[in-house]
Amino acid sequence: MRTTRSQQKPRVGEYVFNCFMQDEPGILSRCTGIMAARGYNIDSLVVSKTEVEGLSRMTLTLKGEKKTIIQAQKQLEDLTQVWAVVDLTDSKVVEREILLAKVSLVGPEFIVKGSSFQTPRSPVKAQQEAASSSAETSATNQEDLYELTIEANKKLAYLKELVALCHAKIVNVGAEAAIVEMCAKSERIDLFIKMLEPFGIFESARSGRMVMSSIAKLSFFERDEPSTKEESENDIQDLSNLPPS
Numbered sequence: 001m002r003t004t005r006s007q008q009k010p011r012v013g014e015y016v017f018n019c020f021m022q023d024e025p026g027i028l029s030r031c032t033g034i035m036a037a038r039g040y041n042i043d044s045l046v047v048s049k050t051e052v053e054g055l056s057r058m059t060l061t062l063k064g065e066k067k068t069i070i071q072a073q074k075q076l077e078d079l080t081q082v083w084a085v086v087d088l089t090d091s092k093v094v095e096r097e098i099l100l101a102k103v104s105l106v107g108p109e110f111i112v113k114g115s116s117f118q119t120p121r122s123p124v125k126a127q128q129e130a131a132s133s134s135a136e137t138s139a140t141n142q143e144d145l146y147e148l149t150i151e152a153n154k155k156l157a158y159l160k161e162l163v164a165l166c167h168a169k170i171v172n173v174g175a176e177a178a179i180v181e182m183c184a185k186s187e188r189i190d191l192f193i194k195m196l197e198p199f200g201i202f203e204s205a206r207s208g209r210m211v212m213s214s215i216a217k218l219s220f221f222e223r224d225e226p227s228t229k230e231e232s233e234n235d236i237q238d239l240s241n242l243p244p245s
Helices: 027-038 066-077 123-132 135-165 186-196 228-235
Strands: 013-022 041-049 055-064 082-087 093-104 169-173 177-184 201-206 210-213
Touching: 013 027, 013 066, 013 210, 027 041, 027 055, 027 066, 055 066, 066 082, 093 186, 135 169, 135 177, 177 186, 186 201
Parallel strands: none
Antiparallel strands: 013 055, 013 082, 041 055, 093 177, 093 201, 093 210, 169 177
16 A cells, blocks of 8 residues: 555654844743744754854754744744844754763762761761771771772773763762763764763753854855955946047
């Protein structure tokens, strides 16, 4: 049984837009309100300032049918505060996203047991508990603390190798966790997060996709100035139009 065109499901793709708009209160909520009211699937939304004073850039990544995405682009262009909406879906672009992830160094096998759990971050408390407890309990706590420190150092060494392999960097190291930073494409960040999962991720934050065209054009709003060749041709007078002498 053949399926007709009307029975086929429309293809859902990913579309990227750079929206240039005036930097004023309420414009972001209006743009996102239009997207939410029409039910558009927003995959990523990043707003930042530009080199032009009073002008902001909104990088918008949408998923949906082509007909629906074109309608969303027209609705954004109808806003008076929006200067232009540039479609970068099929253009040569440079894409980056920033990731901050807090990775565990102690692992899931270490369980926090209230006040009896000791870490290298609280040596004063460990000394007080060791003085009040028996010699056997003190020896056990010191052994647990030693094992915890050794495991944390091992995991930190493994994490450094992984970070160097993926061209990321460690920006902060604590007793139980380390914060990792990575700037790359969204697909590479997705893979990097999967590699960090065996360590244990306490929390993570992503900036969202930032996209810029690789075309060497300074601005989308500057007027096209006539070339010097055209100006020189206009300056030459046509002798046939002169009156007879």
